[in-house]
Amino acid sequence: MILIIKTNAVYLLKRLSKYIKKLNIKKKTTIKDIANVLNISPAAVSKALHDDSRISEKTKKAVRQVAKNLNYQPNHLASALRKGKSHLVGVIVPRTNSNFFSSVIQNIEEALDKEGYNIIITQSNESYKKECRNIDTLLFTQVDGIIASMANETIHLDYYEKIKSKGIPLILFDRGENDLNVDYIGINDYDSSHMIVEHLVQQGCKRIAHIGGYKRTRIFNNRIRGYIDALKKHQLPIEDNLLIESSLTTEDGRDKMTQLLALKDRPDAVYVAGDYAALGALQVLNERGIRIPEDIALVGFGNEPFTGMVTPTITSINQHSSEIGKQAAKTFLQHAKKTVVKQKLNKIILDAELIIRDSSNNKKTP
Amino acid sequence: MILIIKTNAVYLLKRLSKYIKKLNIKKKTTIKDIANVLNISPAAVSKALHDDSRISEKTKKAVRQVAKNLNYQPNHLASALRKGKSHLVGVIVPRTNSNFFSSVIQNIEEALDKEGYNIIITQSNESYKKECRNIDTLLFTQVDGIIASMANETIHLDYYEKIKSKGIPLILFDRGENDLNVDYIGINDYDSSHMIVEHLVQQGCKRIAHIGGYKRTRIFNNRIRGYIDALKKHQLPIEDNLLIESSLTTEDGRDKMTQLLALKDRPDAVYVAGDYAALGALQVLNERGIRIPEDIALVGFGNEPFTGMVTPTITSINQHSSEIGKQAAKTFLQHAKKTVVKQKLNKIILDAELIIRDSSNNKKTP
DNA sequence: CTTATTTGCTTAAACGTTTAAGCGTAAAAT
DNA sequence: ATTTTACGCTTAAACGTTTAAGCAAATAAG
Incomplete structure (x- = not known):
């Protein structure tokens, strides 16, 4: 069934155009098509395309040429399947x-x-x-x-x-x-909290609140631990009222800030474990005419671009x-x-x- | 080579555990493994898993059970290859x-x-x-x-x-x-420009500038056309100075706004074809103490979330x-x-x- | 001049699935 | 009792690659 055809230029051209015609009718070019055109085995074509050392330069060139002419695109699925x-x-x-x-x-x-x-x-x-x-x-x-x-x-x-x-x-x-x-x-979430508290202390803050994420999530837990340990280090009050768990959405940031403002003894700084929640907090503060940072300082987490766009711009942690x-x-x-x-x-x-x-x-x- | 084994419970259990042992050693479960366990052909398994009507309910159940036990996961690559x-x-x-x-x-x-x-x-x-x-x-x-x-x-x-x-x-x-x-x-970018100009006219604006995107990009071109036609409709001045092409980055928004402010005859409204560039423009205006919207009104495009966060919040187009x-x-x-x-x-x-x-x-x- | 080695390919199987075609067996229809 | 139909499966090929193994021919080594 296999026709042995001398691979001279004329025949090559004929076979090529025959294949190109077929392609227009439908179907994608496979390694087999290239093999047929050149009268070599599909295996040889595969190797040629992968620049295998056991294939002659001549054959490789021919394969590359025909591949280009037939607009060959390797079938990723097939090779993925074979190679695992x-x-x-x-x-x-x-x-x-x-x-x-x-x-x-x-x-x-x-x-x-x-x-x-x-x-x-x-x-x-x-x-x-x-x-x-x-x-x-x-x-x-x-x-x-x-x-x-x-x-x-x-x-x-x-x-x-x-x-x-x-x-x-x-x-x-x-x-x-x-x-x-x-x-x-x-x-390093733990250290980040330390940096934030350190900074706020330097600014003269004495009552630092933390709107944190869910305790069960490791990173948020670490931030909370860092917050507490840093407060201890600076002998600042650690109050249950000042440590709130939040989903850290903008909306929840608003709620939790409102909650903090309702306290008899308001904090003079709020460290929010996420920028979106910090934004919510900022909105509430702005709406109530509370001065930032004079009355209450605010720090977010994540360095989302908007932290540099809002008024006032929000101090935050760059997470790299x-x-x-x-x-x-x-x-x-x-x-x-x-x-x-x-x-x-x-x-x-x-x-x-x-x-x-x-x-x-x-x-x-x- | 094929052992004919009565498919009673004891044998099934034996064969199953044999296979499970093999799996622990390595390899993923295939349809063939399930077939071997049940002494049926892989084809039958495939059909059973696809709920083919020509497979008995009994076999289907057995297949599903074994598939579960062997923790079978279909190989997507293989089926993708086969199905094209x-x-x-x-x-x-x-x-x-x-x-x-x-x-x-x-x-x-x-x-x-x-x-x-x-x-x-x-x-x-x-x-x-x-x-x-x-x-x-x-x-x-x-x-x-x-x-x-x-x-x-x-x-x-x-x-x-x-x-x-x-x-x-x-x-x-x-x-x-x-x-x-x-x-x-x-x-509809063309109509959007009309809406914006219409709105600005209602606000009393007389000299409306446009920081547009690249003319060659169809959507930006449409916005420009809409802007010009809307100005014509309201018999407002169309000046080359007031129509600027921009890459629409924040940085370029700053530059182009600065350029507009350098004009002898400043616009009283600027319509920016992208929110990020509008933000840049806003920053420049704020920095120079130019009142928004009193001195210059500003409109962006895209309704990016930050447009509602900055001060003042930026009017924009919701692109759905x-x-x-x-x-x-x-x-x-x-x-x-x-x-x-x-x-x-x-x-x-x-x-x-x-x-x-x-x-x-x-x-x-x- | 024989034997090794290298070169340049071919063959055939494999990857895991799907599916057209086929084939016994059993039930239903004649 | 014979034919038809339906059921429930099997067989085998196919999808397009890759790759281990093998084999002639050419070249090098002895």
Whole structure:
């Protein structure tokens, strides 16, 4: 059934045009088409395209030429199936519309793109259920690894164990968990709280309140611990009234600030564990004509762009989102490249940076 | 070589545990493993899992049970290869860290997720070159469709033609092109400009400037046309000085505002074609102590969240990002479901909404 | 001039699924 | 009793690659 045809120029041309015609009718070019045109085996074509040393330069050139003419595009699915690698990395974030997460994502994408990986982004919307579904979807899509920041709701780690048990690299960032024995990249939340309190003390604040995130979430817990320890260090009052747990949305920031203002003995500074909630707090203060920072100083967390846009601008903590993204990608690549299964864990804790702005600066005591 | 074993409970249990043991050693469960356990063919298993009517209820139950026990996860790559569908949709945006795009993406993701599709997000960073690479990557990944918003730089459409020529559904949103004969979802930019000018005229403005985007980008061109026509309608001066082309970054917004303030005859209103540039303009005005809106009224475009956070809050245009995302996903799904190749084009133009805020409201003429 | 080695390919199987075609067996229709 | 239909499965090929193994021919080494 195989016609042996002398591979001279005329025949080549004929065969090529025959194939091009077929292509117009439909179908995508495969390695087999190229092989047929050149009367060599598909295996040889595959090797030629991968610049295998056991294929002659002449054949390689011919293959590349025909591939170009036939507008050949490798079928990623086929090679992924055969090689057992999809070159896809799953990313799970609570949401993409915060600057922190979108910046992390952008940097992950850039770093992985260079190495031929694509990312699939999924959002949990802070829901544990959605997060589980995301994990299932990503595993189903045969991702080579997962980079994730956990939802606020997430307490059970069984789904993350599932990833580990599949032998798929898992890298957590920002919202991580100590219990889960995986790579982690984040900032030093505990120290950040110290920096903030230190700064506020320097500004002359005596009663510092903290609108914190959920205690059960490790990072927020660390911020709370840092806050308490820093207060102790400076022998400042630690009052239950001044430490409030919040969902850290703008709306909840408003509520919790209102709650603080209702106190007989108001704080002279409020440290909010998230910028969006800090914005809510700021709105309430502005609406009530309370001077910032003279009456109450305000500090946020995350250095979202708007903190530099509002009036007054809000002092905040820069979480080094780009560095986190880069490190997360790098950590994944280390796993992907090593064939070794056992490997020491990467726990990268970056030092955060306090960006001092108007909401806490140059406080003149009344 | 095939051992015929009576499928009684004892044997089943034995075979199951044998397989589970193997799994612990490594490897993922395949349809073949399930078939072996039950002594049926892989084909039967496949059909059972897809609830094929030609498989008995009894077998289906058994298959589902074994699948669960062996922790079977279908290999998406294999089925995608076989079926010629990856159930992956590529999304290309200039950047993800603007609220507009991340909101569109979020809505696309939600809508497609329901139908079993995943999205791969890529960013062009407004670069034509990056955009071309993104397209190549997405085609390489065998996406079933592409939803894109073009980079500012993009003028040549050959790469988009490439998508069309592959027969892959292409849906553009916001930044589209008339020349390219594809589905499009966007807002009515021309009318939006009319709404803005109308509003400013009502506020008593007589000299309305426009810091516009690049003329070559269709949407910005439409905004410019709308601006000019609206001015004509109200017999207001159309001056070259008052119409400036900008990259619409915050920084460029500052520059262009500064340029306008240097004019002998300053405008009494500035309509900026993008919120980030409007923010830059606002900063300059605030810094110079120019009253907004009393001295100069300001209007932005895009309704980014910060427009409601800054002082004064900025009047802007709501682009209905969620609706755009939903419609884009819906349009893709129409293509994906229909086997029909020829189909009428969807050009969905949504009416935008003017959100009036402090920067243009209650202008008291001096 | 024989034997090794290298070169440049081919063959065939594999990755895990899906699916068209086929084939016994049993039930229903004639 | 024979034919038809339906059921419930099996067989085998296919999707497009990659890759281990193998094999002739050419070249080098002895």
